[in-house]
Amino acid sequence: MEVTRREFTKIGCKVIIGAAAGSAVIESVIIRGTGAENSPADEYDWNEHYWGYIVDTRICIGCGRCANACKRENDVPFDEPVYRTWVERYRTKLDGEVVIDSPNGSIDGFPDDIPPEEVKKAFYVPKICNHCDNPPCVQVCPVGATFETKDGVVLVDYKYCIGCRYCIQGCPYGARYFNTKKGTADKCTWCYHRITKGLLPACVQACPTGARKFGDLNDPDSIVNKILDTERINVLKPDLGTKPKVYYVGLDREVR
Amino acid sequence: MQPHLKKAFTLLALAIIAFIFVRSLVVPLSFGQYGWYRGDALGDIRNFPVEYAGSASCGEENCHTNIYSVWINGSHKTVNCETCHGPSGKHVNNIREMPGPVNDSRDYCGICHYKRVARPTTFPQIDPAVHGQDMQCTYCHNPHKPWFV
Numbered sequence: 001m002e003v004t005r006r007e008f009t010k011i012g013c014k015v016i017i018g019a020a021a022g023s024a025v026i027e028s029v030i031i032r033g034t035g036a037e038n039s040p041a042d043e044y045d046w047n048e049h050y051w052g053y054i055v056d057t058r059i060c061i062g063c064g065r066c067a068n069a070c071k072r073e074n075d076v077p078f079d080e081p082v083y084r085t086w087v088e089r090y091r092t093k094l095d096g097e098v099v100i101d102s103p104n105g106s107i108d109g110f111p112d113d114i115p116p117e118e119v120k121k122a123f124y125v126p127k128i129c130n131h132c133d134n135p136p137c138v139q140v141c142p143v144g145a146t147f148e149t150k151d152g153v154v155l156v157d158y159k160y161c162i163g164c165r166y167c168i169q170g171c172p173y174g175a176r177y178f179n180t181k182k183g184t185a186d187k188c189t190w191c192y193h194r195i196t197k198g199l200l201p202a203c204v205q206a207c208p209t210g211a212r213k214f215g216d217l218n219d220p221d222s223i224v225n226k227i228l229d230t231e232r233i234n235v236l237k238p239d240l241g242t243k244p245k246v247y248y249v250g251l252d253r254e255v256r
Numbered sequence: 257m258q259p260h261l262k263k264a265f266t267l268l269a270l271a272i273i274a275f276i277f278v279r280s281l282v283v284p285l286s287f288g289q290y291g292w293y294r295g296d297a298l299g300d301i302r303n304f305p306v307e308y309a310g311s312a313s314c315g316e317e318n319c320h321t322n323i324y325s326v327w328i329n330g331s332h333k334t335v336n337c338e339t340c341h342g343p344s345g346k347h348v349n350n351i352r353e354m355p356g357p358v359n360d361s362r363d364y365c366g367i368c369h370y371k372r373v374a375r376p377t378t379f380p381q382i383d384p385a386v387h388g389q390d391m392q393c394t395y396c397h398n399p400h401k402p403w404f405v
Contacts, residue, residue, distance in 0.1 A: 025276065044302075061375050063368045065339050072343050073307045089374050109367040110374065122374035147293035157297035160284070193304040202308045208335040208368060209379070 044196045046151040051190060051245070052224040054213040054233075055126050058250040061209055062087050062124035064106030069206035071107070073191060075181070081105070082177035084188040085128040085203050090254055092121040098254050125255050126212060128203070129154065129175035129188035130236060130244030137167035137176060137187075146185070152217070152245055153192055158184050172240055190214070217245070307343035311336045314344065319351075323400055330401030340364075340399070365393040 003011075070085045071078050087106035091099045091114060099114065110124075131154050138146050138154060145161040148154050161184035168176040168185055179186035191201035195214070199205075204214045215222035227233070227249065234251040235244040248255075289295030314337045315324025327333060338344055346353045362384060371381040382388070388396070397403070 025272075059376055059379075061368055061379050062372065065367075069308060069339070069343075074304070091374065109363075109370075110372060112373055114373075116373040119373045124374050144287070144292045144294070147291055147297075149298065150290070155297065155301055157294050157300075159300065160294050160297065189301060192301050194306055194308075196302050197306065199306065199310065205308055205310060205336055206339045208332075208339055210334060 046149060046196075048218065049151040050217045051131070051152050051195065052215060052217040052228075053128065053131070053190065053246040054215075054224050054227050054249065055128070055246060056211045056213070056227075056249040057123055057125050057252070057255075059209045060087065060124040060126055060211040062089060062106060062110050063208060064109055065206045065208060066126060066203035066212060067105045068107045069202040070188075073194075073202035074189070076186070077179065077181055080180065082179070082186075084175075084177075084186070085126065088125045088127055088255075090121075090123055090125060090252065091119045092254070093118050094120055123252065125248075125251075126203075127173070127175070128246055129171075129190075130173055130242065130246045131188075131190060133243035133245060134241060136170045136172060136240075136242060140166045140170040142166065149192075153190050153195075154187070155189055155192060156185055156187055158182055158186075161185055172237055172242065173244075305345065307345040308338050309343075309345045309348040311338070313348050317348075326398075327400045330398075332400065332402055360392060360394055360399075362388075362390070362393055365399075369393075 064087055067083055067086050070076065070083070074084060076082060076084055081104070083105035085105075086102050087110075088100055088102045089106075089110050093099065093114065101110075103110065106124075131148075131152060133148075133152065135146075135148055135154050138148055142164065143160060143162055145157045146154065146167055147157070163178070163184050165178055165185060168178060171187075176185055176187045178184075191199070191203075194201060201214055204212045213223050213227060215224035217224060219225065224247075228247060231249045233247045233249055235247055236251075236255065237244075284294050284296065286295035287293070290298075311324075311327075314320045315328070327337070341358050342355050344355055347355050366384055369381055371383045375381055393399070
């Protein structure tokens with residue numbers, strides 16, 4: 001194949017310009033602005049915070065005021081059996097059988113439907129989204145409608161969610177549900193609209209015994225760090241590698 | 257360049273241009289601002305209304321100061337106003353919007369104080385069958401400062 005000098009220069013220039021333009025266009029479109037360091041709002045800097053949550057199962061009394069407050073704060077369908085947070089009751093009977101229940105997510109309290117004489121061990125375990133540092137629900141979302149913020153909260157974009165329910169299947173803690181009012185997947189936000197204004201999540205504020213605690217993991221003096229430093233803590237399903245940020249004090253081995 | 261290659265490259269270029277054009281229309285502007293999601297979603301979520309205003313807004317604004325000072329010195333001080341009285345956010349913003357009446361039935365007090373096997377034994381609990389003869393709890397107990405009749 002014979003190529004003149006003029007033709008060779010022409011082809012070479014075309015290739016260089018094409019490669020440069022192509023990669024520039026692809027970069028500008030696909031990776032538009034990722035890794036922007038600025039915060040979404042000026043008065044609240046999400047780089048300064050990294051939120052964490054403590055549940056003390058030893059002092060929970062199973063009153064369900066947390067689940068009640070959560071539904072009212074976040075406009076969760078009140079009469080449907082869907083919950084952003086709920087309380088489970090674990091009872092070990094004398095024959096060793098473990099009964100786990102959560103009637104109406106604990107909102108109406110827990111009647112003793114098994115005679116107390118037949119129960120050898122019993123306790124309550126409040127459950128909530130664990131806001132994993134490695135969230136499986138975010139990985140499976142096909143449209144990018146759920147994400148983890150810089151301050152460590154896993155949120156749902158209600159305008160962008162297509163309601164495919166894949167994340168509900170993907171959550172190993174059963175913390176997500178389908179919101180029939182919104183037509184999207186929904187979950188605990190740690191009351192993101194409250195914590196970014198300096199308030200506590202509604203469930204933490206409603207808890208009468210202080211079994212739920214919320215604070216900043218970045219702040220060494222926060223209540224969460226004080227408990228993490230002194231108490232024996234565990235997380236749910238640590239073997240899954242989801243790195244939950246809800247820490248449990250006094251967790252029984254039966255709790256899943 | 258050979259003509260059939262020219263045709264193919266032109267088609268490919270048109271396809272890429274069409275893809276970029278359609279994508280720029282379909283993908284929201286703030287998508288990818290902070291990561292692989294719509295950056296504006298953060299603002300949407302942060303703008304949800306706050307329903308539970310907190311106990312401080314009941315007592316520190318010169319409104320319910322008397323009952324607040326009773327409550328803050330009693331053993332129910334860990335129970336926030338809105339845990340029993342319900343969300344007060346609308347009432348705080350507009351005092352004409354009254355919150356609903358509080359549930360003063362025995363069963364409502366019992367949600368915390370009925371004897372239950374799963375409760376910590378140190379928590380004060382009563383057996384409703386033998387305690388108080390079906391009277392309202394508030395007949396003897398002051399819910400804002402228990403143990404002072």
